[in-house]
Amino acid sequence: MSLLQKISARAVRRVVYLSRDLQHALGLGNGIYKSAKGNRIILYHGVCNSEPLKFNTLFITKKTFEAHLKFYKKHFNVVSLDDYYAQKFNKDKFNICITFDDGFANNHKYVLPLLQQYQVPATFFITAITTEGHDVLWNDFISIFGKYGPDKIVVSDETYIKNRHNKYISTITGTGLIEKLWGCGFSEKEAMMKELYPLSPFKTNPSDYDYWQQMSANQIAELSASPYVTIGAHSLYHNDLARININDTMAELVNSKLFLENITQKSISSFGFPYGSYSPEVITLAKSAGYTQLLATAFLNWADKSDAAMRERFTINPFISVNNQMRATIKGSYE
Template identity: 35%
Template sequence: MKVKCRFLLFYRNYLLKIGLKKALLKNRYGERILLFHGVDKVGNTSLSSRFFSEEYFERFIEYIALHYNIVSVGDYYAKNFKENTLNIAITFDDGYLNNYEYVIPILKKYKVPASFYITTIHEQASFLWTDFLDLVSLKTKVKQIFFEGNTYEKNKKSEFVNKGMSLKKKMKTISYEKIKSVYKLFNEDWNVIKSSSLKEYWQLMNFRQIKSISENSLFTIGSHAQTHANLLAISIEEAKGEIIESKNKLENILGIPIEEFAFPFGYYSDELANYCLEIGYKRVLLVDYNKNEANKNEVFKNRFVMNPYISFELQLICLLKGSYF
């Protein structure tokens, strides 16, 4: 986390402690699309830096359902907002099984809509490469590997690094076909992980479960491309293939039009964003706008990434402000 961000979070936490909680948590008008990834039983950030505990997530949903206006992504685009309150849409990226097991029951309980963006990698793997690398790096006893002509050594943070570049960062610069070659380097470790109690940190929903979600009017299914590769790191033809093949697969299986797309890692280009519109996506979700012009296009929407490392109240304060800075 950037030094500036850490300082401001510390400062806001300090303001909470000296009695300014009521002022900081005062409701106000705003528009936010929230980005979640997953929910586990206990909120183990050492196993996933993006997951919240089931208890935290329910507390959060209960609070925002009571105090703010929650709308679907479709209604968010239609600007079906209320005045003098925070207007929120909820999204989940990747398509984890824990969404089906933990998230859906909570959202149903509070009648809260959400969109789920699915990585349609199922025919190639039952997991995403990002989770594979995170888990094997944490669990393996291997201290050194050789990949793409370079030696990567495991550091104290359980990251494999070569000359300051982590293996994960490197894998964001190559195609999925090349990414797959890492799997054989940790094959034994992965077999142990697959047979352990860590499935909620990597296992994806199957298409039967995804279809079940799509049949509930509260929920919307969108695409998150095919392999979770960085679409800017592969050829434009490959990237377009990832975008349209995922759309076609979901439409064929679910029997409904897929009109929402979220870019993996939030990385996008104008050409790819416009391609999404050409093939029938009506709502394209980002993480950060590349430039101001994107902000003016009503089809593209930025999202607020939820942070599992800060307190519940500090998360609400940042959410109301619309920034961690």
């Protein structure tokens, strides 16, 4: 698709979204919710009080999330992850399962009280990064550092220049820093954070805590104690498991499971692939590690649809209204 075609498609989509919101405001077009049938697993990440797009596109505000919950309670049937796998659905409504990735402390702070208030179940896929002495994921580190860091940096003797999107691009290869690190093991990412942090010590700013702080062991335990919460694993270091060494992949699968089971004193049987990325080899390793529920974003091939352990998830869009998000959720597409 050409740039002009992309711009045209976005313009048309905006008109459609505005039209739907107008209909919704007038009390029209809501029949879609009453007649909708089917099911979908929804994927959230972070929740904050304000400025959800401050560092990336993975956050929504607490106000928006509460509006989602109100909508779910009114129009949909919300089920737990176990019930979703067991297909314990309401045949007269659209069924959804709420999931959160990454293990942000803001999930404990903002999401847990709302789940209890509205009596809605959700599953949280949490990394074990804190067991390694870290409180921020490497990709969140780069996103936040990109906003506050200097225009030029040097990492492992390679110079990077910050572009207008706050992305650091190599002056030698033209490759972004985050892309270069994507397939690396954690030791390279850890070295990067240690090298760059003194240039912009963002952790000293309390107003940014919600955007990077990982949950503590105590917060994970409190989350797990709620009758509305299921805990799942999300790797050890938040690496792309399909790109790293296979032995490292297995270690991440096993150690993250042990970490969470030790805290929650419950069996951990579900795993959310970081970035939704996986491979046939990763699926095999995950099953051998004891996981029976494996969640991606989009399937790599048709065969995965028939795998009893595999499920797809639909990532929420922070740029659209609640009404349009709900319509997209039913459709399974933002087109």
